[in-house]
Amino acid sequence: MRDVIVIGAGGGGPVVAAELAAKGLDVLMLEAGPRHAKPREQWTHFENDANNPLTGYFRLGPSDRSKPAWFREWSQNSFVWQVAGVGGTTQHFYGNYPRAYPGVFARYEGSDADRYDTAHRFPFTYSELVPYFEWVEATAPVQTAAMGTKEQVYLRGCETLGIPVQTTKTSYGAGYRPQQNAILQPGGNAGRTTDANLLSYPEATGCTFCGYCFQGCMEPVAAPRNQFAKRSTDNTYVPMALTADAWSPEGRPAALIADAYVTRIHTEQREGELVASGVTWRDNASGSEQREDARVVVMAGGCTENPRLWLNSGLPNPNDWVGRGYTDHFFDWLVGTLDEYTGNSKGPGSAARCDFPGYGGLENVGLPPALEAFALTLSDSGIRGRYDNGRGPTGPWDGQAGRPIGPELKDILGHGVDNLLNVLVITDDDVEPGNRVVPSAFPADEHGPVPKVTFPRRQRSRRTLQNREFLARKAAELLRGAGAKQVYRIDWAPLILHVQSSMRMGESERDSVLDSNAEARWVKRLFIADNSALANSLGGPNPTLTAQALATRTAERIFQQYFGGDPWVVDGQPVVSTDPRISRRLAELGL
Numbered sequence: 001m002r003d004v005i006v007i008g009a010g011g012g013g014p015v016v017a018a019e020l021a022a023k024g025l026d027v028l029m030l031e032a033g034p035r036h037a038k039p040r041e042q043w044t045h046f047e048n049d050a051n052n053p054l055t056g057y058f059r060l061g062p063s064d065r066s067k068p069a070w071f072r073e074w075s076q077n078s079f080v081w082q083v084a085g086v087g088g089t090t091q092h093f094y095g096n097y098p099r100a101y102p103g104v105f106a107r108y109e110g111s112d113a114d115r116y117d118t119a120h121r122f123p124f125t126y127s128e129l130v131p132y133f134e135w136v137e138a139t140a141p142v143q144t145a146a147m148g149t150k151e152q153v154y155l156r157g158c159e160t161l162g163i164p165v166q167t168t169k170t171s172y173g174a175g176y177r178p179q180q181n182a183i184l185q186p187g188g189n190a191g192r193t194t195d196a197n198l199l200s201y202p203e204a205t206g207c208t209f210c211g212y213c214f215q216g217c218m219e220p221v222a223a224p225r226n227q228f229a230k231r232s233t234d235n236t237y238v239p240m241a242l243t244a245d246a247w248s249p250e251g252r253p254a255a256l257i258a259d260a261y262v263t264r265i266h267t268e269q270r271e272g273e274l275v276a277s278g279v280t281w282r283d284n285a286s287g288s289e290q291r292e293d294a295r296v297v298v299m300a301g302g303c304t305e306n307p308r309l310w311l312n313s314g315l316p317n318p319n320d321w322v323g324r325g326y327t328d329h330f331f332d333w334l335v336g337t338l339d340e341y342t343g344n345s346k347g348p349g350s351a352a353r354c355d356f357p358g359y360g361g362l363e364n365v366g367l368p369p370a371l372e373a374f375a376l377t378l379s380d381s382g383i384r385g386r387y388d389n390g391r392g393p394t395g396p397w398d399g400q401a402g403r404p405i406g407p408e409l410k411d412i413l414g415h416g417v418d419n420l421l422n423v424l425v426i427t428d429d430d431v432e433p434g435n436r437v438v439p440s441a442f443p444a445d446e447h448g449p450v451p452k453v454t455f456p457r458r459q460r461s462r463r464t465l466q467n468r469e470f471l472a473r474k475a476a477e478l479l480r481g482a483g484a485k486q487v488y489r490i491d492w493a494p495l496i497l498h499v500q501s502s503m504r505m506g507e508s509e510r511d512s513v514l515d516s517n518a519e520a521r522w523v524k525r526l527f528i529a530d531n532s533a534l535a536n537s538l539g540g541p542n543p544t545l546t547a548q549a550l551a552t553r554t555a556e557r558i559f560q561q562y563f564g565g566d567p568w569v570v571d572g573q574p575v576v577s578t579d580p581r582i583s584r585r586l587a588e589l590g591l
């Protein structure tokens, strides 16, 4: 019998595993996808080899790439980027670590309080989460992003918006700023040269400006795994969990099994309560099934797989909220063409942002060529100015929104990927009960009935749609201010990569699955510790920092509630500031 089983080693699961392994608990992490233990042998900078969602090494599928990817039903025009494997979707991610806006938490009393999704707030205050934000920010670590040419051009556009520079980690109002990123700043030769011979560790440390964050960070060459620049969990919390005895006085190394797909959560009745008692998992390679019991089970399989596993396990769903409230920041994408070099394909993928609390945010995103072409083609308005004439929204961009094709697309890309500037619109979108995961009518796969995800455009609330329009206009204004000659709005179809809140915690038991400790309302000893536990879309900020802060708090609650541990935060003060492992870690990183 294990102390704790964690299902999923993506953005959230390894946080709980590392924190509880550090306290000496016997922790097992089960990860459905592969473990890339030798990235320099397994990864490339070839975009299709990495990013193709069906065949790439980053896909939702087993280690064996000759086997098909796992199927899910997406019943509308949309595109999903969720990755299976140790590190989960953080292997793809850009490491932007802004904090959630205070307005999405309980008892917020700012003058803009009614601008947020007030029906679906977190069941505790912002200040209660601050020590856990700080804990994760110190552990990752989170640093101010390195600036290059594309940031210089983007910030020039921001200066024309009439909003101030933001200098605090908490967003109190509209502002623009360099990102706070979980990417190590360049040191030594990094960022100063493109000569590959000079970009090896330890002569170069941190981000080398290679521009391939999307394909898994393996920079600088020859760096040990935990010194790779981008702090995806395969470079941070996973190694920490596996070596907990080396850095924590009472630590015990966690166990990790990759290619292990959990197909069932087991429960039993104890003293009149339904209690989680273990899991069954399937070995992707052999197809054999094994059962493992534990005192506590933590789900961290992501927003789509958690509801699927819950429903396939026959767990209770009395208020029918399992899988509901799938928020995705209803993204949009605007691109400007400039007559100058922007360095769009270089440096940390996203290093500068604007915040508009109550509406959402804008981010500069740099992309290599194939992804840039992809980003220009995913539209809900059809082909720009053609068959859907009259449908694509108009505004301060050129012509109608929609996807450019033919000579126009050629012209944009022919301009040169490094003469473009991209702005990602990140909408503060409402929790909508109709946006949800349900069992698909398609045939089951080897892991049981497959999930169907629906988020009909018509079910977006008025506030969500208005926020998106507000931000798209700001993005166009920014691009013009930066010097763009042409501005294109694509009107993206749902692009699922900031997915949140499908197993939400909430103030009311009528519309939430988790209580304020992230424990399932109807199954004791069952916790959720990933993006699906979030109460809402955070107001727009990228979700991983908040999900990891919440997962840290959840680990603390598990330790206190079921293993007799002491709290890790006392009187609002994080133990982190005095925790010797943090100073050791910062020293190790030379910070």
Ligand SMILES: Cc1cc2nc3c(=O)[nH]c(=O)nc-3n(C[C@H](O)[C@H](O)[C@H](O)COP(=O)(O)OP(=O)(O)OC[C@H]3O[C@@H](n4cnc5c(N)ncnc54)[C@H](O)[C@@H]3O)c2cc1C
Pocket (backbone or CB within 6 Å): 007, 008, 009, 010, 011, 012, 013, 030, 031, 032, 033, 081, 082, 083, 084, 085, 086, 087, 088, 089, 090, 091, 092, 093, 094, 095, 096, 097, 214, 260, 261, 262, 263, 300, 301, 302, 303, 305, 306, 309, 350, 497, 498, 499, 529, 530, 531, 532, 542, 543, 544, 545, 547
């Ligand atoms: C291109 C891109 C850029 C992004 N950039 C940012 C960014 O800059 N900042 C930010 O905050 N966020 C970013 N994100 C989002 C970020 O990746 C997610 O917030 C984060 O990975 C979510 O963590 P998670 O644990 O909820 O899910 P995941 O990371 O998807 O992890 C879930 C894991 O569980 C495993 N799993 C699922 N079901 C089972 C099962 N039944 N048994 C065993 N294992 C299972 C999966 O294989 C997966 O590894 C980005 C995403 C993409 C695609």
